[in-house]
Amino acid sequence: MSLVQPQPDTDARALEVLSRVWGYSQFRDVQADIVRTVVGGGNALVLMPTGGGKSLCYQVPSLLRPGTGIVVSPLIALMKDQVDALRQFGVRAAFLNSSLPLQSVREVEAALLAGTLDLLYVAPERLLLPRTLELLRSAPVALFAIDEAHCVSQWGHDFRPEYGQLGVLPQRFPDIPRVALTATADDRTRADILRVLELGGAAQFISSFDRPNIQYRVANKEGPKTQLLDFVHAEHRGDAGIVYCLSRKSVEQTAQWLATQGVDAVPYHAGLSPRERNHAQERFLNDEGVVVVATVAFGMGIDKPNVRFVAHLDLPKSMEGYYQETGRAGRDGLPSTAWMVYGLADVVNVKRMLSQSDAPEDVKRVEAAKLDALLTYCEAATCRRQLLLAYFGEQRDEPCGNCDICLNPPKVRDATREAQMALSAAIRTGNCFGAAHLTDVLLGQPTEKVVGMGHHLLPTFGVGKGHDEKMWRGLIRQLVSLGHLAAGEHYGLSATGKSRPLLKGETTLMLREDSLVPREKVRKRDRDASRSSRAPVDAQDAPLFEALRAWRLQLARQKSVPPYAIFSDATLKAICELRPGSASTLGTVSGVGQRKLADYGEAVLDIVREHSGSGGREAARPALPAERGARANSAVLGMLRGQEQERTPSQPVRGPAPSLFSAPAQAGETAPAPAHTEVADALRELRRELTRETGHSAFVIFPNATLEALADACPRTLADLEGLSGMGPKRIENYGERIVDVVLTALDE
Structure with missing residues (x-):
């Protein structure tokens, strides 16, 4: 396609919109380059981590280009929340899906044709309807944004057949720019995105996959529900979180058990009724501190920025899936945790599911390699972040200092001899028995099964008495994870070809000691210290932070929007640290755009004053020139405010929203002390x-x-x-x- 050259003032216009609408003073990483490309009419492929700001890469161009930005989004259940959040910024957004009544559909279509929408969200199924395609041919379209673009590929972890049909866009709308966005895509998936969406000549923007605010931790599974409860109570009491389980039964049991232990938890999986799923999702999005226990069916497209932890009680199927799911924590950039426990049964189950699937053999091989990469990550004795980034082709020279390995470096020892004993036991028992039976043989336990099979007569019977059961179970798990043992159809373990050099002593096996010894109980003092280090604000700011959160929740319920649509936790944290005493200063806080300053500024300033005495931190410093000028104009501004009818947070907006490109709202100082x-x-x-x-x-x-x-x-x-x-x-x-x-x-x- 012929590119429309960007105007010389594109960067200035983009920054002006970013500041006025979203309240951000500058773009992050490659956002500015992407915006410049798309505004100029170019196509783009964007790989950016969850929470890295992908949405702005198409939202800002949609406001700068003539017409409406069309966003293809995979989950209709979340479109309303995305649109509600944009409307809080004053963006004219709407969605078009099967949840709308006919009259609302007609109103949205009319607004699209009239060019009065900035952004329109549609599901791929709706977009592919002949009626929708004809509608778009008649409407002014600014761009097409394909979110979660990895769904186009069978190699992607969330393959959606409808996404594979989006090749209709370059065929029918060749002159409208297309931007494909995803958080995870390996080389195969990336090639499919480029092919299906005909982005061969498109600019490719690959941001760092690093999420430095997330602390990665993996532990052995030794009573997963109790381990989870200890973790939540120690570090994330009252925080929003997601707990992933492999089965629906486990989801329901875990959610129910957490609820009995005082955790506000709800289940979510595809087997629940639509009403139950919607209720769980709405509670998670609209309330504070709700924990959702879910299968992987939950999470794609979740915009909630203050998810403080993501926990896995079962092993994910791939490194991509793990990265995508953990990436739902800490989208606001505040400290968050990715916590996982796994055991031998997890490894065996996932490998069996993979081997027994109906997928073609080449697909199985690729998926097996992805699982092996995840297992290597789990069993690592070196920085987890370095391994995670290396998987996605990104090199990190120094350990991160924010994963369990860096914070508590494990001791490593030569476990070659023990590995040879376990492999020998598997071979001599016929390569068909599970870990429990092999452990009994190694420990010399004359169980009925061991004696009945004659395995008490084997040379390996009792050779492992020098270690306990836990050590042998941990060693066998690692041998399976590393590919020296393979799980058969009935959970039997057999030595693989990879084990031969190890058995012959040609290679050595170095393993982490902490995975071979019992877990120490976390002391209360350590729990309290860990909790303090993960708190979003300093202790002195906590009362103000909680007051702002309470106000935000009450206002969000009145407006029927998620709390983060009012302000994110990161914005509240910045307000607590700055403690602004005037609207002009509040307007400098990241995330406080022009519309939100007008709607909520006075209420926020009142709360800050109530928790800061007279004037707060801002009053302790000399007034800036701009603030002195604001004070000089306070009388005039007060007169202007008096001529307007204030809309309180509890009142609905009446009439059309202020124009997105209207002049910035004025702000004045507090009136002088009353005479009476x-x-x-x-x-x-x-x-x-x-x-x-x-x-x-x-x-x-x-x-x-x-x-x-x-x-x-x-x-x-x-x-x-x-x-x-x-x-x-x-x-x-x-x-x-x-x-x-x-x-x-x-x-x-």
Whole structure:
């Protein structure tokens, strides 16, 4: 296709939109290059880790190019949440899927044809309908963004046949730029994406796969539910998390058990009814601190940024699957944990499932290699992050310092002799018995089965008495993981060709000692220290952080949006650290765009003031020139605010949203202290009464700035309330008469 050359001011325009809409001062990594390419009409393939900012790579160009950005998304259940979050930023977004009634479908289609949408999310099944394709031919389309693009490939871990038909886009819309985005794609998957979407000449942007805020940990499975509970209670009590299990039965049992132990946990798997799945998903997205126990059916497209941990109670099937699933933790960049336990049964089960699948032999070989890479990662004695990045072709020269291996380096010892004993036992018993039987033979246990098979007469009977059962089970697990033993149809273990050099003494086997000895119980002091190190904010900021989270949750429920659509945890953390005392300073916080500053700024500032005394940290430093100018204009700005009807957080937006490209909103300082202190005191008492009666927070009743305006004006009638800062029609209707009564009583009139 012929590329439209980017305008000289593309970078400046893109940064202006990024700052005004999303509240970010700069792009990360290669985002700016991607935006520049797509705005200029070029195609792109984007490989970027979960949480790396893929969405902005098509959202910003959609706002800069004429027409509507069409986003192909795999899960219709999450489209509403994605659209709701964008609307909080003032972006004109919509979705088109089977969940909409006919009238809503027509309204969305009309908006698309009229060019009044910035972004439209569609599922591949909907996009491929002849009616939708014809609709897009008649509409102004800015670009096509294919999210989770690895779904086009049978080599990808989430293959979707419908994605394989998206080759219709370059055929029908050859002049509209296409950007394919994914977090994980090996060379085969990448080649399929380029072929199916005809991106042969497209620019390819491959970001670092490193997620430095995630701490990777793997442990032996020794009672997985208890281990999980200890982990959650020690480090993530009250945090949102995802727990992955291999079977539906395990999902339900684990969720139920966690709930009985005081963890707010819900199950999610494909066998549940749509109503049950939707309920679990909505609770996870819209409430704080919910843990979802799920199969891998849960998680793709989840935008919740404050998932603080992802736990695996069973072994994933590939390194790609593991990376994709763990990547759902810590999308906001705050400290998070990827925690996994696994055992011999996991290794055997996954290998058996792979060998017994109906997939072609070449597919089985590829999948077996992926599983072997994951097992090598699990059994590692060196930095896990280095191994993980190396799998995706990225070199890291130094250990990361943020994985269990780096934090607690394991001791390694030569286990060649013990490995030879275990392999010999497998061979001499006929290469058809499981780990339990081999362990009995090695320990010299004359069980009924051992004696009945005559295995008590073998030379290997009792040769391993110098070690305990746990050591032998751990050693056998590692021999299976490393490919020296293979699992047969009935869980029998047999020595492989790879074991011959080891048996002959031509090679040695170095294994981690910690996987061969009993696990030490974590001390309470260590748990507390670990919890403190993983906390999102410092202890001194914790009260303010929790107050902001409580406000966010209440507001999110009123608006029927996820809390993170209001502000992310990372933004709340930045607010706690800065403690802004004015709207102009709050507007400098990353994640506070123009629309959110206008909608929520006053409420946030009130909470900060309540937890910071007079003025907070900002008051401790000299005013910047821009702030002095804002103070000089405070009277004029106060007059302007008085001419507007304030919309409180609990009121719905009426009329069209402000234009995305409207002039930035002005911000002023807090009004001076009221002259009538007795009126102010009476109003504070009224607010406390209303808080107890309604259950709303004080700032929802009316914020401090409104209280000061009321005390200054001393309104004697309902008419006097009109035009006062913060007193919109809803507040006058709800509280007006009581406010007037309080004022008159305080003035003794």
